Amino acid sequence: MFQREFVPQMDTLYNFGFHLTYNEVDAQDLVQETLLKAYRFINSYQEGTNAKAWLFRILKNAFINEYRKRARQPDPIDYEEVVHYQDREDASYSGYVDLRQEIFQGLMGDEVTIALNNLPVDFRTVVLLCDIEGFTYEEIASIMDIPIGTVRSRLHRARNMLKEELKTYAANQGFKENR
Amino acid sequence: MTSHDCNKVVLKMYLALDGELSTDEMREFLFELDRCSCCFRSFEQEKSFRAYLVSKIERRCMPESALEQLRKTLGMPNLMRIS
Numbered sequence: 001m002f003q004r005e006f007v008p009q010m011d012t013l014y015n016f017g018f019h020l021t022y023n024e025v026d027a028q029d030l031v032q033e034t035l036l037k038a039y040r041f042i043n044s045y046q047e048g049t050n051a052k053a054w055l056f057r058i059l060k061n062a063f064i065n066e067y068r069k070r071a072r073q074p075d076p077i078d079y080e081e082v083v084h085y086q087d088r089e090d091a092s093y094s095g096y097v098d099l100r101q102e103i104f105q106g107l108m109g110d111e112v113t114i115a116l117n118n119l120p121v122d123f124r125t126v127v128l129l130c131d132i133e134g135f136t137y138e139e140i141a142s143i144m145d146i147p148i149g150t151v152r153s154r155l156h157r158a159r160n161m162l163k164e165e166l167k168t169y170a171a172n173q174g175f176k177e178n179r
Numbered sequence: 180m181t182s183h184d185c186n187k188v189v190l191k192m193y194l195a196l197d198g199e200l201s202t203d204e205m206r207e208f209l210f211e212l213d214r215c216s217c218c219f220r221s222f223e224q225e226k227s228f229r230a231y232l233v234s235k236i237e238r239r240c241m242p243e244s245a246l247e248q249l250r251k252t253l254g255m256p257n258l259m260r261i262s
Protein backbone atom coordinates (compact mmCIF):
# COMPACT_ATOMS: atom_id res chain seq x y z
CA MET A 1 0.00 0.00 0.00
CA PHE A 2 2.84 2.37 0.83
CA GLN A 3 4.28 1.96 -2.66
CA ARG A 4 0.87 2.34 -4.30
CA GLU A 5 -0.63 5.21 -2.29
CA PHE A 6 2.27 7.30 -1.03
CA VAL A 7 5.29 6.81 -3.28
CA PRO A 8 3.57 8.28 -6.39
CA GLN A 9 3.45 11.60 -4.49
CA MET A 10 7.19 11.65 -3.86
CA ASP A 11 8.17 14.01 -6.67
CA THR A 12 5.32 16.48 -6.03
CA LEU A 13 6.22 16.44 -2.33
CA TYR A 14 9.84 17.13 -3.21
CA ASN A 15 8.83 19.98 -5.50
CA PHE A 16 6.64 21.48 -2.78
CA GLY A 17 9.44 21.11 -0.22
CA PHE A 18 11.89 22.70 -2.63
CA HIS A 19 9.68 25.74 -3.20
CA LEU A 20 9.17 26.13 0.55
CA THR A 21 12.86 25.98 1.42
CA TYR A 22 14.68 26.73 -1.86
CA ASN A 23 17.23 24.20 -0.75
CA GLU A 24 17.61 20.71 -2.26
CA VAL A 25 18.93 19.04 0.88
CA ASP A 26 16.20 20.55 3.06
CA ALA A 27 13.58 19.47 0.53
CA GLN A 28 14.97 15.90 0.57
CA ASP A 29 14.89 15.89 4.38
CA LEU A 30 11.28 17.09 4.38
CA VAL A 31 10.21 14.34 1.95
CA GLN A 32 12.05 11.73 3.96
CA GLU A 33 10.47 12.90 7.22
CA THR A 34 7.03 13.01 5.62
CA LEU A 35 7.22 9.52 4.14
CA LEU A 36 8.70 8.12 7.36
CA LYS A 37 5.83 9.58 9.34
CA ALA A 38 3.28 8.26 6.85
CA TYR A 39 4.93 4.82 7.06
CA ARG A 40 4.81 4.93 10.85
CA PHE A 41 1.11 5.78 10.84
CA ILE A 42 0.21 3.54 7.93
CA ASN A 43 -2.17 1.46 10.08
CA SER A 44 -4.32 4.50 10.81
CA TYR A 45 -4.50 5.42 7.12
CA GLN A 46 -7.69 4.42 5.34
CA GLU A 47 -6.99 3.35 1.79
CA GLY A 48 -8.70 5.50 -0.82
CA THR A 49 -8.81 8.64 1.32
CA ASN A 50 -6.94 11.74 0.22
CA ALA A 51 -3.35 10.53 0.50
CA LYS A 52 -1.92 13.51 -1.34
CA ALA A 53 -3.57 16.12 0.91
CA TRP A 54 -2.56 14.14 3.99
CA LEU A 55 1.09 13.92 2.89
CA PHE A 56 1.20 17.61 2.00
CA ARG A 57 -0.19 18.45 5.42
CA ILE A 58 2.50 16.34 7.11
CA LEU A 59 5.21 18.01 5.01
CA LYS A 60 3.89 21.50 5.71
CA ASN A 61 3.86 20.78 9.46
CA ALA A 62 7.37 19.35 9.30
CA PHE A 63 8.49 22.50 7.51
CA ILE A 64 6.94 24.74 10.15
CA ASN A 65 8.38 22.72 13.02
CA GLU A 66 11.88 22.32 11.69
CA TYR A 67 12.60 25.29 9.54
CA ARG A 68 10.83 28.13 11.28
CA LYS A 69 12.49 26.99 14.50
CA ARG A 70 15.82 27.57 12.81
CA ALA A 71 15.08 31.20 12.07
CA ARG A 72 16.46 33.66 14.57
CA GLN A 73 12.95 34.86 15.15
CA PRO A 74 9.55 33.98 13.70
CA ASP A 75 8.63 35.81 10.56
CA PRO A 76 6.35 38.50 11.97
CA ILE A 77 5.42 39.90 8.57
CA ASP A 78 3.68 36.71 7.49
CA TYR A 79 1.50 36.48 10.53
CA GLU A 80 0.65 40.15 10.64
CA GLU A 81 -0.41 39.96 7.03
CA VAL A 82 -2.48 36.86 7.68
CA VAL A 83 -4.29 38.28 10.70
CA HIS A 84 -4.94 41.48 8.82
CA TYR A 85 -6.44 39.64 5.89
CA GLN A 86 -8.36 37.20 8.03
CA ASP A 87 -10.06 40.12 9.71
CA ARG A 88 -10.95 41.71 6.43
CA GLU A 89 -11.96 38.44 4.75
CA ASP A 90 -13.73 39.21 1.49
CA ALA A 91 -13.09 42.94 1.79
CA SER A 92 -9.58 42.24 0.57
CA TYR A 93 -11.00 41.27 -2.81
CA SER A 94 -11.66 44.84 -3.75
CA GLY A 95 -8.39 45.26 -5.66
CA TYR A 96 -7.90 43.68 -9.04
CA VAL A 97 -4.40 44.06 -10.42
CA ASP A 98 -4.56 44.37 -14.16
CA LEU A 99 -1.68 42.66 -15.91
CA ARG A 100 -1.90 42.64 -19.66
CA GLN A 101 -0.73 39.54 -21.49
CA GLU A 102 1.84 41.39 -23.60
CA ILE A 103 3.54 42.54 -20.39
CA PHE A 104 4.16 39.13 -18.87
CA GLN A 105 4.72 37.43 -22.22
CA GLY A 106 7.67 39.79 -22.69
CA LEU A 107 9.39 38.44 -19.61
CA MET A 108 11.99 35.69 -19.72
CA GLY A 109 10.25 33.33 -17.32
CA ASP A 110 12.84 33.20 -14.56
CA GLU A 111 11.12 36.23 -13.08
CA VAL A 112 8.15 34.09 -12.05
CA THR A 113 10.34 31.84 -9.93
CA ILE A 114 12.06 34.87 -8.39
CA ALA A 115 8.74 36.66 -7.74
CA LEU A 116 7.28 33.51 -6.18
CA ASN A 117 10.38 33.09 -4.04
CA ASN A 118 9.97 36.67 -2.82
CA LEU A 119 6.46 36.07 -1.51
CA PRO A 120 6.11 35.48 2.24
CA VAL A 121 6.00 31.71 2.71
CA ASP A 122 2.30 31.57 3.71
CA PHE A 123 1.36 33.31 0.49
CA ARG A 124 3.76 31.25 -1.62
CA THR A 125 2.26 28.08 -0.16
CA VAL A 126 -1.33 28.81 -1.24
CA VAL A 127 -0.22 29.56 -4.80
CA LEU A 128 1.76 26.33 -4.98
CA LEU A 129 -1.06 24.26 -3.54
CA CYS A 130 -3.73 25.80 -5.74
CA ASP A 131 -2.04 26.58 -9.05
CA ILE A 132 0.61 23.88 -9.20
CA GLU A 133 -0.94 21.02 -7.28
CA GLY A 134 -4.58 21.74 -8.09
CA PHE A 135 -5.90 21.33 -4.56
CA THR A 136 -9.39 22.68 -3.82
CA TYR A 137 -9.86 25.54 -1.35
CA GLU A 138 -11.23 23.01 1.15
CA GLU A 139 -8.16 20.81 0.82
CA ILE A 140 -5.83 23.81 1.14
CA ALA A 141 -7.72 24.93 4.28
CA SER A 142 -7.22 21.49 5.77
CA ILE A 143 -3.53 21.27 4.76
CA MET A 144 -2.77 24.72 6.15
CA ASP A 145 -5.15 24.73 9.13
CA ILE A 146 -6.81 27.97 8.10
CA PRO A 147 -10.44 28.88 7.26
CA ILE A 148 -11.55 28.67 3.61
CA GLY A 149 -12.15 32.45 3.63
CA THR A 150 -8.49 32.94 4.47
CA VAL A 151 -7.45 30.61 1.63
CA ARG A 152 -9.49 32.77 -0.77
CA SER A 153 -8.18 36.10 0.45
CA ARG A 154 -4.60 34.87 0.75
CA LEU A 155 -4.65 33.50 -2.81
CA HIS A 156 -6.05 36.76 -4.10
CA ARG A 157 -3.44 38.76 -2.26
CA ALA A 158 -0.60 36.44 -3.34
CA ARG A 159 -1.54 36.63 -7.01
CA ASN A 160 -1.78 40.41 -6.85
CA MET A 161 1.66 40.55 -5.23
CA LEU A 162 3.04 38.35 -8.02
CA LYS A 163 1.50 40.57 -10.68
CA GLU A 164 2.87 43.73 -9.08
CA GLU A 165 6.33 42.20 -8.94
CA LEU A 166 6.18 41.02 -12.57
CA LYS A 167 5.03 44.47 -13.62
CA THR A 168 8.09 45.91 -11.92
CA TYR A 169 10.38 43.46 -13.73
CA ALA A 170 8.72 44.32 -17.03
CA ALA A 171 9.10 48.05 -16.34
CA ASN A 172 12.78 47.52 -15.51
CA GLN A 173 13.21 45.76 -18.83
CA GLY A 174 11.85 48.84 -20.56
CA PHE A 175 8.32 47.68 -21.27
CA LYS A 176 6.04 50.69 -21.28
CA GLU A 177 2.50 49.85 -20.19
CA ASN A 178 0.92 52.62 -22.27
CA ARG A 179 2.43 51.81 -25.59
CA MET B 180 -32.80 41.04 -15.14
CA THR B 181 -30.48 41.89 -12.23
CA SER B 182 -28.05 44.79 -12.56
CA HIS B 183 -24.48 44.03 -13.52
CA ASP B 184 -21.78 44.71 -10.92
CA CYS B 185 -18.21 44.40 -12.26
CA ASN B 186 -16.74 44.05 -8.74
CA LYS B 187 -18.94 41.08 -8.00
CA VAL B 188 -18.04 39.46 -11.30
CA VAL B 189 -14.33 39.90 -10.57
CA LEU B 190 -14.86 38.14 -7.25
CA LYS B 191 -16.50 35.23 -9.03
CA MET B 192 -13.77 35.22 -11.65
CA TYR B 193 -11.16 33.93 -9.20
CA LEU B 194 -13.51 31.25 -7.94
CA ALA B 195 -14.40 30.27 -11.51
CA LEU B 196 -10.76 29.86 -12.50
CA ASP B 197 -10.01 27.91 -9.33
CA GLY B 198 -12.87 25.52 -10.08
CA GLU B 199 -14.77 26.60 -6.98
CA LEU B 200 -18.12 27.53 -8.57
CA SER B 201 -21.07 25.16 -8.75
CA THR B 202 -22.57 24.43 -12.18
CA ASP B 203 -25.35 26.98 -11.60
CA GLU B 204 -22.95 29.62 -10.32
CA MET B 205 -20.69 29.02 -13.33
CA ARG B 206 -23.62 29.43 -15.72
CA GLU B 207 -24.57 32.69 -14.00
CA PHE B 208 -20.95 33.87 -14.14
CA LEU B 209 -20.64 33.15 -17.88
CA PHE B 210 -23.90 35.01 -18.46
CA GLU B 211 -22.44 38.07 -16.69
CA LEU B 212 -19.33 37.87 -18.92
CA ASP B 213 -21.60 38.06 -21.97
CA ARG B 214 -23.11 41.24 -20.57
CA CYS B 215 -19.88 43.19 -20.07
CA SER B 216 -16.83 43.40 -22.33
CA CYS B 217 -14.67 44.80 -19.48
CA CYS B 218 -15.38 41.76 -17.31
CA PHE B 219 -14.76 39.46 -20.26
CA ARG B 220 -11.41 41.16 -20.89
CA SER B 221 -10.42 40.83 -17.23
CA PHE B 222 -11.37 37.16 -17.29
CA GLU B 223 -9.31 36.47 -20.41
CA GLN B 224 -6.33 38.30 -18.90
CA GLU B 225 -6.57 36.45 -15.63
CA LYS B 226 -6.86 33.14 -17.48
CA SER B 227 -3.73 33.88 -19.52
CA PHE B 228 -1.87 34.96 -16.40
CA ARG B 229 -2.71 31.71 -14.62
CA ALA B 230 -1.59 29.65 -17.61
CA TYR B 231 1.63 31.65 -17.81
CA LEU B 232 2.27 31.22 -14.08
CA VAL B 233 1.77 27.46 -14.21
CA SER B 234 3.97 27.10 -17.28
CA LYS B 235 6.84 29.11 -15.76
CA ILE B 236 7.03 27.85 -12.18
CA GLU B 237 9.96 25.50 -12.01
CA ARG B 238 9.17 21.86 -11.20
CA ARG B 239 11.75 19.62 -9.63
CA CYS B 240 11.89 15.86 -9.17
CA MET B 241 13.53 14.11 -6.26
CA PRO B 242 17.15 13.25 -7.17
CA GLU B 243 18.06 9.57 -7.50
CA SER B 244 20.58 9.91 -4.64
CA ALA B 245 17.78 11.06 -2.30
CA LEU B 246 15.61 8.16 -3.41
CA GLU B 247 18.46 5.77 -2.63
CA GLN B 248 18.75 7.32 0.83
CA LEU B 249 15.01 6.90 1.33
CA ARG B 250 15.23 3.21 0.39
CA LYS B 251 17.86 2.73 3.09
CA THR B 252 16.00 4.73 5.74
CA LEU B 253 12.69 2.94 5.13
CA GLY B 254 14.37 -0.44 4.70
CA MET B 255 12.67 -0.83 1.31
CA PRO B 256 15.37 -1.65 -1.27
CA ASN B 257 12.74 -2.17 -3.97
CA LEU B 258 11.11 1.22 -3.58
CA MET B 259 10.44 2.52 -7.11
CA ARG B 260 9.71 5.98 -8.38
CA ILE B 261 6.17 6.12 -9.79
CA SER B 262 4.91 9.21 -11.52
